[in-house]
Amino acid sequence: MGTATSEQTxxxxxxxxxxxxxxxxxxKGACKELKTSTxxxxxxxxxxxxxxxxxxxxxxxxxxxxxKEMTDALNARTLAMAEQKSLTLLTxxxxxxxxxxxxxxxxxxxxxxxxxLNAIIGESGYQYDGTVEVKHxxxxxxxxxxxxxxxxxxxxxxxxNGMKVAPFYGCYLLRxxxxxxxxxPHRPTSLDELTRALGGEPVHYGGKTKCCGFPIQMMNPxxxxxxxxxxxxxxxxxxxxxxxxxxxxxxxxxxxRQPDAQDVxxxxxxxxxDIDLPVLHVPQLVALALGYSPKQLGMQTHIASTxxxxxxxxxx
Amino acid sequence: xxxxxTLRIRRFDPESDAEPYFQDFTFEPPSPTATIxxxxxxxxxxxxxxxxxxxxxxxxxxxxxAMKVNGGGQLVCNAQYRNHLDADGMITLExxxxxxxxxxxxxxxxxxxxKIEGVEPFVKNETPEEHxxxxxxxxxxxxxxxxxxxxxxxxCYSECASYxxxxxxxxxxxxxxxxxxxFDTRDEDRQGxxxxxxxxxxxxxxxxxxxxxEACPKPVKPLLxxxxxxxxxxxRGLHDNNxxxxxxxxxxxVAESGWLDEAKLPVKSVGTLxxxxxxxxxxxxxxxxxxxxxxxxxxxxxxxxxxxPGMGEVRTIIKKTEG
Numbered sequence: 001m002g003t004a005t006s007e008q009t010x011x012x013x014x015x016x017x018x019x020x021x022x023x024x025x026x027x028k029g030a031c032k033e034l035k036t037s038t039x040x041x042x043x044x045x046x047x048x049x050x051x052x053x054x055x056x057x058x059x060x061x062x063x064x065x066x067x068k069e070m071t072d073a074l075n076a077r078t079l080a081m082a083e084q085k086s087l088t089l090l091t092x093x094x095x096x097x098x099x100x101x102x103x104x105x106x107x108x109x110x111x112x113x114x115x116x117l118n119a120i121i122g123e124s125g126y127q128y129d130g131t132v133e134v135k136h137x138x139x140x141x142x143x144x145x146x147x148x149x150x151x152x153x154x155x156x157x158x159x160x161n162g163m164k165v166a167p168f169y170g171c172y173l174l175r176x177x178x179x180x181x182x183x184x185p186h187r188p189t190s191l192d193e194l195t196r197a198l199g200g201e202p203v204h205y206g207g208k209t210k211c212c213g214f215p216i217q218m219m220n221p222x223x224x225x226x227x228x229x230x231x232x233x234x235x236x237x238x239x240x241x242x243x244x245x246x247x248x249x250x251x252x253x254x255x256x257r258q259p260d261a262q263d264v265x266x267x268x269x270x271x272x273x274d275i276d277l278p279v280l281h282v283p284q285l286v287a288l289a290l291g292y293s294p295k296q297l298g299m300q301t302h303i304a305s306t307x308x309x310x311x312x313x314x315x316x
Numbered sequence: 317x318x319x320x321x322t323l324r325i326r327r328f329d330p331e332s333d334a335e336p337y338f339q340d341f342t343f344e345p346p347s348p349t350a351t352i353x354x355x356x357x358x359x360x361x362x363x364x365x366x367x368x369x370x371x372x373x374x375x376x377x378x379x380x381x382a383m384k385v386n387g388g389g390q391l392v393c394n395a396q397y398r399n400h401l402d403a404d405g406m407i408t409l410e411x412x413x414x415x416x417x418x419x420x421x422x423x424x425x426x427x428x429x430x431k432i433e434g435v436e437p438f439v440k441n442e443t444p445e446e447h448x449x450x451x452x453x454x455x456x457x458x459x460x461x462x463x464x465x466x467x468x469x470x471x472c473y474s475e476c477a478s479y480x481x482x483x484x485x486x487x488x489x490x491x492x493x494x495x496x497x498x499f500d501t502r503d504e505d506r507q508g509x510x511x512x513x514x515x516x517x518x519x520x521x522x523x524x525x526x527x528x529x530e531a532c533p534k535p536v537k538p539l540l541x542x543x544x545x546x547x548x549x550x551x552r553g554l555h556d557n558n559x560x561x562x563x564x565x566x567x568x569x570v571a572e573s574g575w576l577d578e579a580k581l582p583v584k585s586v587g588t589l590x591x592x593x594x595x596x597x598x599x600x601x602x603x604x605x606x607x608x609x610x611x612x613x614x615x616x617x618x619x620x621x622x623x624x625p626g627m628g629e630v631r632t633i634i635k636k637t638e639g
Contacts, residue, residue, distance in 0.1 A: 025575045025576035025578070026576070026578070028575070029576065029578045029608055030578050030602060030607045030608050031607070032607075053624070053625050053626075054624060054625040054626030054629070055624075055626075056570060056574045056575065056624060056626075056630050057570050057574065057575045057576050059566065059567075059570065060566070060576075061524055062562065062563050062566045063563065063566050063567045063570060064543060064547075065543060065546040065547055065550060065559075065560075065563040066547070066550050066563045066564050066566075066567045067567050067637065068547065069637040070567065070570075070571075070633070070634050070637040070638075073633045073634075073636070073637050074570070074630065074633060074634075077629070077630075077633060120633055120636045120637060121633055123632055123633075123636065124629040124632050124633060125629075126629075171523075171524075171525040171526055171527070172526070174530075175525070175526035175527065175529060175530045176526050176529050176530060177530060185388065185530055186385075186386050186387040186388040187386060187387060187402075209387075210477050210480075210525070210527070211477035211478075211523040211524075211525035211527070213477070213523065215523045215524045215525075216478070216520075216521055216522075216523050217582075218558045218559075218561075218562045218582060218585040218586060219520045219521055219557075219558045219559045219562065220478075220482070220516070220520075220521045221594075222482075223478055223481050223482045223485070223521065224523075226481040226482070227477055227480075227481055227523070230481070256598065256601070256602055256607065257598065259597075259601070260597075260598070300605075301605045301606050301607055302605070303601060303602070303605060303607075
């Protein structure tokens with residue numbers, strides 16, 4: 001009894017770890033609810049977020065196609081900002097994480113490149129020596145060396161009531177695995193473990209490690225919506241009450257474009273009925289289990305109604 | 317007690333099976349350092365001679381033995397079994413994806429070969445040779461070194477998200493072969509190749525998902541070659557497609573305000589009025605939910621988006637990268 005109490009006290013009183021927070025553009029635009037939810041979760045758990053407000057867009061892997069040097073230099077500047085603070089850089093977006101970790105790996109393994117980029121950012125007073133770690137919020141929550149599920153479980157006040165959650169890992173948290181190495185690229189477990197820790201039940205479906213289709217929304221919308229639609233309908237047919245994604249760009253295709261994905265699948269005869277699958281951001285799923293309301297987490301701004309989630313949580 | 321492992325193999329014989337099924341083979345591996353292919357051979361030679369698969373060189377040269385290992389396409393002759401056992405001491409093997417199964421682990425690669433042939437996978441040069449051969453400098457060769465290593469195993473097509481939903485997509489290995497030829501200084505059709513690969517179904521239809529990079533057993537890493545193709549197409553002035561417009565608009569927006577203007581990017585990415593109008597339902601839908609504020613000014617030239625703090629530094633850096 002005494003041990004349990006002291007453990008609990010230790011957990012609640014544990015000083016929070018501080019991160020250099022790179023929120024990413026989409027969480028300041030079309031998915032504001034993501035940033036709101038991350039900040040709620042961080043505050044609740046005692047994770048300190050030192051937001052890099054002057055950091056530029058990561059370029060989402062797109063700006064490389066036209067101006068790689070600009071992209072690399074702006075991202076080196078962002079990494080240098082975290083290095084100046086001696087903090088691990090935290091993202092809540094798989095894509096930002098992927099772009100920053102890719103460059104970080106290059107800077108760490110290619111001294112000539114590091115020197116060249118430092119010559120560019122040096123004029124603005126920055127230097128990057130390659131010492132920063134870049135981590136996604138999901139990894140921080142799951143990894144016992146960072147925050148960890150054992151501590152998170154202690155904070156769950158409103159378990160997800162067996163809600164069936166389809167984890168959508170997508171691309172950049174898994175690949176290329178030789179640079180990232182957090183999860184198995186073919187059989188990842190982190191989102192599944194998080195879901196279980198929150199009282200939900202992970203649903204297995206084939207599309208969870210595939211592309212959501214977002215990057216080609218403008219180039220080949222039909223293919224893009226086929227991808228999103230296939231994953232959503234597959235998750236739904238496996239019994240999912242909701243899907244959860246660690247990437248706001250995936251959210252834009254899976255949620256904001258869900259009506260388009262549904263139209264494409266229906267017009268091609270590969271879907272009968274509607275999809276109607278709520279798609280949650282990782283910190284929304286966490287915050288629901290911590291006891292926050294869907295409204296506090298901005299879930300009313302989603303395109304696919306999140307009512308089924310609310311009903312499930314209410315025991316319906 | 318010798319270590320026992322289980323290969324769970326997807327079987328299918330169209331002459332006798334209505335549906336594919338999994339069959340488990342449990343045995344002592346031929347050696348502690350055996351490859352997955354050695355283990356598959358053990359099954360065929362000692363346990364079930366009807367198991368059908370392709371293999372030849374056992375040295376990651378011939379490209380015959382690509383299979384899905386625990387869900388991901390890869391070669392099995394260059395992978396030791398002990399690195400792929402799951403918690404139950406099992407490895408699951410399936411035929412590579414996105415191709416029709418002929419029998420067991422053998423797939424019909426007809427479309428894969430058609431895609432490779434479609435990019436005219438040979439150097440085109442009609443100029444008479446001066447030295448008995450067309451020469452290339454070692455520096456120039458470095459640009460095509462990685463792509464030249466392709467062994468045509470098909471593992472990248474197995475995992476390709478775009479090819480999965482659209483057989484019109486040229487696909488990773490063929491685009492990598494395209495890069496190898498667009499960057500080959502001996503080739504006399506480099507501009508034409510870049511133009512054709514910029515069309516619908518080509519380099520801009522790749523989703524950038526890294527699945528081909530993960531699957532590729534060689535340094536080819538198709539996505540990285542596709543990015544080089546895009547950079548090259550940009551420099552050649554091949555700008556009249558949504559992929560190029562999207563990338564250039566993205567760079568312009570970052571240079572203007574330091575962060576993404578989500579309302580402006582889609583509008584600047586499309587090339588026709590029809591496509592612009594097709595964006596409207598999404599815009600209205602998201603506007604009504606408060607996901608962004610529609611700004612009609614975006615239809616006009618110029619900047620209508622607040623700058624990030626520190627934009628002066630961003631401008632200085634961009635200027636240096638241009639100079």
